[in-house]
Amino acid sequence: MKFTLKNYQRDAVRDSLVNLRKARRYWHNEHDKSAFSLTAVTGAGKTVMAAAAFEALFHGDDEFNFDADPGAVVIWFSDDPALNEQTRFRLMEASDRINYNDMVVVEHPFSRRKFQAGKIYFLNTQKFSKKSLLVRGFDDKGGLFEAAPDAQAYTLWDTIQNTIEDPDLTLYLVLDEAHRGMGSSTTSSEVAKSTIVQRLINGSAGVKGIPVVWGISATVERFDNAIANAGHHVKLPNVVVDSAKVQESGLIKDDIILGVPDEAGDFDTVWVRRAADKLREASDAWAEYTRQQETVHEVVPLMVFQVPNMP
Known part of the structure; x- marks a missing residue:
């Protein structure tokens, strides 16, 4: 396996x-x-x-x-x-x-x-x-x-x-x-x-x-x-x-907590910035893991954007 x-x-x-x-x-x-x-x-x-x-x-x-x-x-x-x-x-x-x-x-x-x-x-x-x-x-x-x-x-x-x-x-x-x-x-x-x-x-x-x-x-x-x-x-x-x-085992979870801000505003830029930070952290972690294991294939994390339809 x-x-x-x-x-x-x-x-x-x-x-x-x-x-x-x-x-x-x-x-x-x-x-x-x-x-x-x-x-x-x-x-x-x-x-x-x-x-x-x-x-x-x-x-x-x-x-x-x-x-x-x-x-x-x-x-x-x-x-x-x-x-x-x-x-x-x-x-x-x-x-x-x-x-x-x-x-x-x-x-x-x-x-x-x-x-x-x-x-x-x-x-x-x-x-x-x-x-x-x-x-x-x-x-x-x-x-x-x-x-x-x-x-x-x-x-x-x-x-x-x-x-x-x-x-x-x-x-x-x-x-x-x-x-x-x-x-x-x-x-x-x-x-x-x-x-x-x-x-x-x-x-x-x-x-x-x-x-x-x-x-x-x-x-x-x-x-x-x-x-x-x-x-x-x-x-x-x-x-x-x-x-x-x-x-x-951690494969499934009972609850997923989502934080939604109460104040009004356009938060798209904030979410994208946070997502980019998470992507960088994941990329660095996988790069370090691959370097330590040597025989493991390189893993490149992917970030997916869902863009709303044009009005």
């Missing part, structure tokens, strides 16, 4: 890896599917924790006493391709053992019989829509492939099914913002995601449910209820990050 994990992050990664180890064993020994969730307040670094878990999953980790899963395949699923791209960037930013080529954004044409071990595949709701070229030809009633998608020998559902059925592979589904698509839906887009997520988890039309499901969110009640009601997965202990420990 490029980052040093906070104590609460290390504990959450360790607990998550315990669950992932059990989930792999349940699937390959008993053919039982399993699920659990990681819940932490916004700003706790859930993506950083996921990156540490993926490093251990793919490469093993002595600190966590975790052996690598040589057949591990990860699907990272959300309802927003922009969110997936943001996550992919953050994973690369946090990990020094997961390469750019190990994180695959699935786009048409994508013609693979099975997913490749050691990689993270980014998928979103739109990739499974009826108009998507990635699933064209799939018969959701009978699981038949009447016509192959354009420039593809396999549909995306076909690839998922073949990966699940391979005894040398373990398919892990990570649901980003897992509370979405799990409860009652009101809009057509929410209904579409709910249907797709349920199909990925529980299976449908000849495609088996994904063996290991890991939900990540700040609020996972809907995810937990959906897993319990479906009854197809062994429910592993949830990993819950104590918000008090996150606050103690």
Whole structure:
């Protein structure tokens, strides 16, 4: 990892890896599917924790006493391709053992019989829509492939099914913002995601449910209820990050005190001058830190101005 994990992050990664180890064993020994969730307040670094878990999953980790899963395949699923791209960037930013080529954004044409071990595949709701070229030809009633998608020998559902059925592979589904698509839906887009997520988890039309499901969110009640009601997965202990420990680490704060002057006047120049002083202090502090560490890349603080619109 490029980052040093906070104590609460290390504990959450360790607990998550315990669950992932059990989930792999349940699937390959008993053919039982399993699920659990990681819940932490916004700003706790859930993506950083996921990156540490993926490093251990793919490469093993002595600190966590975790052996690598040589057949591990990860699907990272959300309802927003922009969110997936943001996550992919953050994973690369946090990990020094997961390469750019190990994180695959699935786009048409994508013609693979099975997913490749050691990689993270980014998928979103739109990739499974009826108009998507990635699933064209799939018969959701009978699981038949009447016509192959354009420039593809396999549909995306076909690839998922073949990966699940391979005894040398373990398919892990990570649901980003897992509370979405799990409860009652009101809009057509929410209904579409709910249907797709349920199909990925529980299976449908000849495609088996994904063996290991890991939900990540700040609020996972809907995810937990959906897993319990479906009854197809062994429910592993949830990993819950104590918000008090996150606050103690300094990553988030309960209160931010803002000072607003009572007197009338134009204070823009004052604020800019104070901001420039803060920028100078930060620049000097980072320069001194970089000089002492020697191996650390230079950090250049940035000040952003928000200018009001012209009248």
